[in-house]
Amino acid sequence: MSTDKDAVATPSRRRRSRWKRLNFILGLTIVLIVIGTALLSFFWTPFDPVQIDATAPLAGVGEKGHILGTDQFGRDLFSQIMVGSQTALFVGILAVGIAILVGIPLGGLAASRRGVIEDAVMRTSDVIYAFPPVLLAILLVAALGAGTGPAMLAIGIAYVPIVARVTRGAALTVFQLDYVTAARSYGRTETHIFLRHVLPNIASVLIVQVTVLFALAILAEAALSFLGIGTQPPTPSWGRSLRDAQTFLQLSPRLAFWPGLAIAFTVLGFNLLGDGLRDALDPRLEINRS
């Protein structure tokens, strides 16, 4: 009822925001660098990434103008990593896209209808939860053959329950609020209420979740390509490069280092961005700022 809590929350939060803002800026910078690299690699790379150069297999760092050296076929590693960012982002966008397009309506439905429908949606989610991306990918690849498509589909399906769960959780809170009851009382339909009143108010939670899922999807794609059931050659992919590097680990450990670093760098960027966004978009903070 009448507490002084609002007044108490301010100073410590402000300090935390400053710390979080650093995360946000760092994350955003990394993500922009990755996106920039992907876009740039459409027009320009130092070498043709798939051009085999028999004269320079396993060239070292800086040899013959290869910034990070070459692989066993003499292909330029730096160019491969640049183009690999396209694959990473592409898979991320489509996999997360699938997860959102299916997960948000399902979660919303569960939150608004409750009862049997909710139980059905949530129990199905639980079951899909038992199939991590790698397992789903193995099943799909066994039936469809290896490729970026089945990998993407597997990752997307595996993340549907995550999105559905988060949507439902956040939406449940909003559906209990009086402005939803008010909207019902002046005759708004459940769909309208979900789109107009609930979704905007849980958007921040979802945006944060999507950012984190994006990072997870990139990791999953790399793992699948590493196993040889994701992106297939000659399309460059970071995970695929690591698979190839494994054979030459003793000769040239450098080959296993740089693509992995590219993955870690990108994932770190998206995670930091998600962390920063969580703070920036927290709607409770908006109330306190007034």
Next chain:
Amino acid sequence: MSEPLLSVENLTVFAGETKLVDSASFTLERGSRTGIIGESGSGKTITALAVMGLLPEGLTATGSIRLRGDDLLEASEKEMVIQRGNSMSMIFQEPMTALNPVMRIGKQIAEPLRIHQDMSSDEAKALAVQLLDSVGIKQPERRARSFPHELSGGQRQRAMIAMSLACGPDLVVADEPTTALDVTVQAQVLQVLRDRVVANETALVLITHDLPVVASVADEVIVLRDGVIVETGPTRQVFSDPTDAYTRRLVDAVPPMSRTEGVPPKHVEPPTGSSTIVEMRDVTKVYRLRRRHLAEAAPLIHAVDGVSLEVFQGETLGIVGESGSGKSTLARIMMGLEAPTSGEVLVDGTDLISKANLRRVRDIAQMVFQDPMGSLDPRMLVKDVVAEPLRSLGIEGDHAARVDELLEAVRLPADAGERYPHEFSGGQRQRIAIARALAPGPRLLIADEPVSALDMSVQTITLDLLDSLKRDFDFTMVFISHDLSVIHEISDRVIVLEHGKLVEQGPAGTVFANPEQQYTKDLLSAIPRLDGSFLA
């Protein structure tokens, strides 16, 4: 006189640059009972936490707080740990969250004894059972083995009182200890609290926004406003003859029913004989809970149990009841938001059973809710919030002009429409919600606890506003509240609900002055009065 028990001098609490409490000075004698009153944001809780040395991170206190001569602000954390729970202890507002949900009650009460009096586990537990008994908990052995969620709200708060008194402290600070409780439970808990501190010769600081509660327990009172003490003195004197203008405003905001024993007369002739706008016949709403045991059927809750009532055109019908009385469910059924399990509901002659008829109800009835934070979509401009029902119900005309007219009618500034809900205070937000409800020109307004979340002075303003709007916009009102004084003030006719059943109904003046049912009498006698004529 000897040295006071607690002396606070020039206490100032900073949150960064802001002063939450500003140069507060007061003293407490041994065994005294003092109330600290103020509205939300007045710094009363912060003052209490400063005394306990439990200020949240980021807040700093200057000045001095002396307990029996020891300066608590100077004391190290190590020294404070010895004082807390031992020579001074605290009772919090919400006993459900203030108790550890995964620890048994007895163990929680035994904890201060084990820390400060070096008792063995068995000794402390045995004493905990005695303490539970002393605060009037029946079957104390069994309750000591219960978890907090297995107790009722009143029992939990009694357990908190037992815990705070375990080590026989010199000072107990109680922060809104009864705000979360029903009025009859509040009366019992206040009685126990007062009796126990008197028996233990413990000094009590009672922090609350509720003046009559202070009047029934405290001898001295301190009035806080925006972190500044504006008045102190003996409770009776301050409340009967306040010297400060702010104190006077607080005192004036106390509804007539909560002022003195007996019921102030009310001469309103309910418009009987006029036509009805709502008729309910034998309405029942049953919720089925999950089964608890394999052998037993799923438990049922009769939220509304065979209620028949009418709402007459033009009247204000007050529906009063404690938590679990089914008053909100009744409102939702009236609004067509929930279907009754059985019975008949007619709104303006239309049967609510058929879904097609719901649409007609939307044109007739609108609703105002309790929580001013939750009842407005934070992402919408106020003008859109108010215009929403017009759009939804497809009402033609100049929406912008209508919105302006409504905002003016609820006395909001002209530019209010262009702002977001969070830029307004609780009272203002509630007026926005009223404007929205009035937008489609309803003939029936259902208000579910519309002022319960507001400060007392804002309550009065909002009630007056509703009353005058009712005349200007010509609607019938169903007003739901747990607060008898509020119901008394606004209603023409009253219905009393208990556990889903209609207990008593009649003109407000009659029901309050000459209640026929024991339950109504109990409710009335549980109201704390400003003149202190309440507890035994």
Next chain:
Amino acid sequence: MPLPNVAPPQPKRRDPGLYVVRRLGVFALSVFVSSLLVFAVMSILPGDPAQVMLGTQATPAAVAELRERLGLNQPLITQYFSWLFSAVRGDFGVSPFSGQEIAPQIIDRLKLTIPLAVFAMSITVIISFPLGVFAAARHRKLGDAVVSFGSQIGLAIPAFWAGLILVTALAVNLRLFPAGGFPGWDVSLSESLKALVLPAVSLAIVQSSIITRYVRSAVLDTMRHDYIRTARAKGLTRSASLWKHGLRNAAIPVLTILGLQFAALLAGTVVIESVFVLPGLGSMLLQGITRRDLVLVQGGAFTIAMLILSINLFVDLMYRVLDPRVSQQ
């Protein structure tokens, strides 16, 4: 629709048996649905499984023979139920390639995969619980910042990359551990354990970053609760209130996450087994894919899914032990 604010009926201990029965029902249903899923992916997706297994150059006669052997000529429903009834009895059929029973192979492979996952989880718990509590206790101080940033880095590292780096550093260069392979438990217990150290550490790097973050936020969250303030008002020190009141409450959400992450770990072993050339369930599945042995993949995938569902079941039942509030609806 939310229940109205109704006074709780007189508190009565719930019958724990009912919950267990209900939860077991959900488990059985989940196993059923996941079996449907596994079966559907393999049987309904385009293409004749027999043709897929044998490749494009197979003779029609060979395909027909395999179809007959796998029972593919029967209606889908019959196929499914005969598969399901065998599977729940632990019979996953015979591999059309090796001609061997699949179930014993799976059990053999689990003898590596499960110890690996448990090993990795133990390392994770040992690292992340103290770190998470430490970070929470040092909230907004240097220690917290270091742990938070460190875990952020750990989260970003793919486990298989960590494996490759560890192999390069500790196996190839320093020769402290084997770079891969597995001697077998009955050949040499100590050598077998040693072979699992690097794989387990690789898995634990990511997992402990995740768990550390959860422990930290669960503890911080608990510390914000009113009952911690009550504990301090009783005279408990800050750390005593954390130990006596905070940790048990924080354990409840952490346990859930541990369960979920154990599932992630099981999936992670598939990848890590490939880095370290370990004969576990994951490498069996990958072999199955390369040989297009659908029967083998089906059996292996269903096993992993059942393992994960069993872990979830266990976590849910543990939840009841830790939280007396039981699932109040």
